[in-house]
Structure formats: structure tokens, C-alpha cells
Amino acid sequence: MSESDPEFSILIVAYDRREYILDAVNSALSQEFDHGRYEIIVIKNYTDEGIDRYLKEHHIRNIYSEETALGAKFVEGARSAKGKYLCLLEDDDRFVPGKLSAISGLAEDGTIFIHNSYLKSADEIGEREYPEVISMDAGNFKLTKLLEFTHYNASFNCSSITVERDIIINNKDVIRNLTYHLDSFLYLASLGHEKGKITHVNQPLTIFRSHDDSVLKDFDNFVSRRLSRSLSVLNEMEAYRISLQDKIPRFLLVGDMLYVNSVVKLLGKEPVIRKLTAFDYLAGLFPWPPAKTYLFKIKTIVLSFLPARLKSHFLRSLYNSTKERYKQLDRQ
16 A cells, blocks of 8 residues: 555445435544545445435445445455555444544554444543553453453444454455454454454444344344344354364354354254354353343353243343333434
8 A cells, every 4th residue: 555545444334224324424524533544435235316426525435235244345345445444334333523533543553453432322422531542462362351352342343443454355255254243253353363453442432323123023023033143143153263263262252152052042943053062161151241241141041941931031021121222222
């Protein structure tokens, strides 16, 4: 890349959905950052006269893609991008105005992965200071560091991830098939890279829109959708486990796999991927932070072995609490 190339490329991806995308685009356009130092690329599977005209008026590259997987769209954007660092943004999320300014100082030589904290409502943004930045080197599998990153959920939410372009290009064959667990794969692939720095900034630089239309319909649809998604997640995990198993410790791969495996059993199906070993259960039951999430996972694992009546009671309770949470978010 030449010296005139931008430092960052913001990749905004969309599939079918149109109602949120201009909010995402405007959050990228509104960055309090030198506009010559970043570009915006939209990758979507539809044409829309109004949206396409808006993108053209603001000199935003508009890529039409027939790919359905989230990862495949990001691969297409990465191939076209000129920036060294790719800021990933799903169409229903937004960046806060100071996103690029906050991470620019962290995107130094050797940095390959940056994760930032996120909010579920713009109203939560305050004036407080967020001084905490944590870093570790790729290949550093010290438990204390891994626990820090897990505490901050540094493997969650693609729209909180900025990654060196080469990470996506070099792993494109795996990434193109990922949708639900792309965020975790990018974290693990960066962690397993031969060299580089991985950083989390404890500052909410992304607004994450939490919504699920299936929850607002009925219980049977809720279970069906959750089961379909969980089976897809398991398949994605198995695919990237094979890709990463020689690069990172096995215990980093099996914790989430054990949990999703238990979700599938809880929803009434028997997982079809490889059988989990005693070691997998030991690794998966390790008390990774945060405590609330860990306790929920343990509860799910235990319930997956119980009779159907108890499973059904738990799922009903989960459905009702999830439905109420999404209703509250819709009112914000």
C-alpha cells in the first residue's frame, strides 16, 4: 500500500435489511477524524435507489454481493480495501463519533487486533473517562491475560473489532463460511498469529443494536430459531477448530463449544459434531469471567442432562425474560 492510502477502511455489511443501514453509514461519516485517513465501503446484496444515491453523493464505495455469509461479505470488502486496518460494522450497529480517534493511537506497528467496549443505547454514552487499555502479544497464552480479555468479552461483536487486513485475507477460506461466530474466530486467529499485539480498549465506541424478531412472535418459533442458530454455530466452531487447533491451546476452543452443544441438547436435539471428551468438559467448566455469564452457562449445561419437563420450564422462563428485555430495548 502507498503512503497516500488511508489508515482505516470501515466495512459496512448488510444482507436484505435496509432500515438501519444509513444510520450505520452516517455514524461512519460523522467520525471526528481526518477524513483523508479513512474510507468507507458498503457491501450489500441489494440495490436501492435512495440508499445507492446517498452512498454515491458521499463518495462511498458501494459493492453489490450475492454472498449470504457475513464473513464472505467482509472478505469481499477486505479485498477492495486500501486501509491497513479494517473497522468492521454490521448495518444495524453504529460507531460513536470518537471511534477512530480513540483507536488511532493504538493502531501502531505490530497491532493486529483491537476490540472496544460497546453500548446498547446511545443514551448510555457519558462524559466519564475510560482509561483502561489492556494488551497481550499473539501467542501469549498466559491465563491471567486470557482472563482479562474474557472479562471484557473481547471476542464478541464484530462491530467492536478492528483487525489488520492481512488477518482476514490470510484466513479468507475459513472466514467466508462464518456468520454467527466470526467475532470469536477473528479473536482466536489473531491470538494464534505468529506475532503481533492484541488490544482491548475499555471505552464504548460502538452502539450495538440488540434485537430478535423471533422472540416477539411465539414460543415455538423462539425455540426453532434458537435451535437452527445453535446448530449453525456448532458447525462453524467445528470448522474453525480444525483450522486453529495447531495454533492455539485446545482449551480456548472447547469452552463455547461445550456451552452451545448443551444448548442444542436443551432444545431437544442431539449434536452431530464430534463427541466431547472429559477434558473438554473440564476446560468448558473452568470459571471464565464474567461470573454472571459463567453461572448461566453452567446452568444450561446442567439442565441439558435433565428430564424434558424441566428443560421446557427453563426454556419458557428464558423466552419470557428475553421477550421482556427486547421490548424494553425497543422502547428506548
